[in-house]
């Protein structure tokens with residue numbers, strides 16, 4: 001597989017993106033997230049041109065005044081409010097790339113950013129921009145809809161091979177056995193079992209086949225993990241979660257090599273129409289301003305709850321990357337600033353106590369909500385086997401550890417003691 005944009009990107013990735021420093025400087029991150037400010041909400045579907053040449057230039061991708069040319073034609077192609085959000089997201093993940101490229105007097109852009117109407121739209125459009133009939137996607141354990149989307153591509157002659165991406169050897173074997181491997185896609189931490197994959201090691205494998213490594217960074221966010229620094233080629237997030245932070249909108253983002261984004265992804269975006277509304281982009285720009293503060297607090301609460309859950313005898317197993325019992329604890333420490341806000345735990349006795357616990361939290365008198373999604377100020381609890389991951393064939397689900405007793409908790413901002421008191425009471429009632 002040879003992508004026209006690949007060699008130039010590989011050269012730039014090695015010069016500007018890969019760094020020994022794994023995390024963004026926390027103060028610089030905060031400065032960008034807040035300092036870039038809030039845009040106006042440009043709630044318009046179409047934009048008037050200054051003259052015929054201006055209109056024609058914009059369709060050619062040229063702009064006289066420096067702003068994104070497609071952000072002022074027609075909102076399906078782009079919008080000034082979404083353009084502002086793209087700038088923040090681009091800087092949060094890629095400021096070090098911008099700095100290094102400028103220092104090297106690079107004249108052409110290195111990274112491009114596009115925001116989408118959902119995380120799934122970001123994933124589907126990126127995939128459509130890469131694969132063709134006869135290709136194989138190598139994927140790890142992923143979110144239920146990403147899993148079912150990859151499987152649905154069979155009818156277009158595109159295969160998917162699911163492998164254990166926590167073991168780079170499995171990825172290597174899959175690559176050598178696959179017909180036309182076209183992309184590697186992984187979530188780390190993955191949803192819902194929080195397994196961690198070695199981005200750096202897998203990026204080297206992807207390079208040996210000249211194919212992109214795509215990382216879904218939804219669970220970690222750019223505050224906890226910066227996949228470009230570790231060698232990833234394309235970074236995706238569902239902004240519905242931590243970026244938004246309050247469950248007020250659905251949106252996604254792709255950061256990737258400039259040529260890939262502008263020449264391959266943008267045409268798919270333009271023709272499929274997964275454009276976010278200007279108001280949703282404004283909400284996400286607002287949410288991003290507090291991302292670093294929320295993540296710090298959420299991670300600290302989640303770590304404490306995970307430690308306590310591990311000591312409860314009704315709990316068969318706790319899955320949290322910040323616990324020494326996690327199979328990739330050391331890798332998580334190396335790759336992530338903190339361990340994230342999601343805890344999954346399996347209850348002894350399977351579905352019945354799990355269902356009782358969730359019904360307990362469905363009551364409005366408890367601090368959590370029984371709801372899918374994650375990353376909000378409000379804590380959520382849900383049952384992956386019957387909800388978010390119900391689309392995965394049962395055998396594959398069981399193999400991935402998504403058993404009937406497994407529940408996934410998205411830690412919010414209610415406070416450790418408030419959440420812990422409710423968990424203890426909920427567990428008590430679930431077995432009585």
Ligand SMILES: Cc1ncc(COP(=O)(O)O)c(C=O)c1O
Pocket residue numbers: 118119120121143146187191216218219237238239240250251252373
């Ligand atoms: C890891 C991950 N990626 C992608 C998605 C899809 O995002 P959205 O719901 O914004 O389409 C989800 C949704 O739960 C997710 O958990």
